[in-house]
Amino acid sequence: MKDKLIQEALEARKQAYTPYSHFKVGAAVLADGVIFRGCNVENASYGLTNCAERTAVFKAVSEGKRKIEAIAVVGDTEGPITPCGACRQVLAEFCDSDTKVYLTNLSGQTEEWTMSRLLPGAFSAADMDKEKG
Numbered sequence: 001m002k003d004k005l006i007q008e009a010l011e012a013r014k015q016a017y018t019p020y021s022h023f024k025v026g027a028a029v030l031a032d033g034v035i036f037r038g039c040n041v042e043n044a045s046y047g048l049t050n051c052a053e054r055t056a057v058f059k060a061v062s063e064g065k066r067k068i069e070a071i072a073v074v075g076d077t078e079g080p081i082t083p084c085g086a087c088r089q090v091l092a093e094f095c096d097s098d099t100k101v102y103l104t105n106l107s108g109q110t111e112e113w114t115m116s117r118l119l120p121g122a123f124s125a126a127d128m129d130k131e132k133g
């Protein structure tokens with residue numbers, strides 16, 4: 001599944017819309033047994049850019065697949081790509097702490113991380129238990 005997900009992320013990267021940064025990223029998530037691809041989608045109002053990882057997660061969740069079993073991300077980076085903080089928090093919402101995260105680049109340098117390594121101490125629903133309104 002690791003190789004398949006990386007292949008899907010590479011395919012997703014081809015669709016990246018990056019007229020501003022020219023930095024194309026692809027992602028693929030395995031969610032409830034189904035693979036969803038995502039690419040980064042930029043905007044003239046730069047801050048509205050959506051990263052490849054979040055595109056893939058939102059596609060899965062909007063199709064009713066909420067349990068992410070693994071994710072692969074690829075970019076043209078020196079070493080394996082490293083997801084931004086926003087994507088780490090969004091991934092944490094739908095991953096377990098031991099969910100596999102495959103980070104890679106165009107040279108095929110790949111690191112196998114887990115969700116908890118990607119975002120130690122993630123804020124989660126459990127952190128809101130004390131607040132009763």
Ligand SMILES: O=c1ccn([C@H]2C[C@H](O)[C@@H](CO)O2)c(=O)[nH]1
Binds near residue numbers: 025050083084
């Ligand atoms: O892990 C990453 C890092 C960056 N980007 C995108 C956002 C923006 O379009 C471009 C430059 O930051 O790359 C991603 O999609 N995922």
Ligand SMILES: [Zn+2]
Binds near residue numbers: 051083085086
């Ligand atoms: Zn991001």
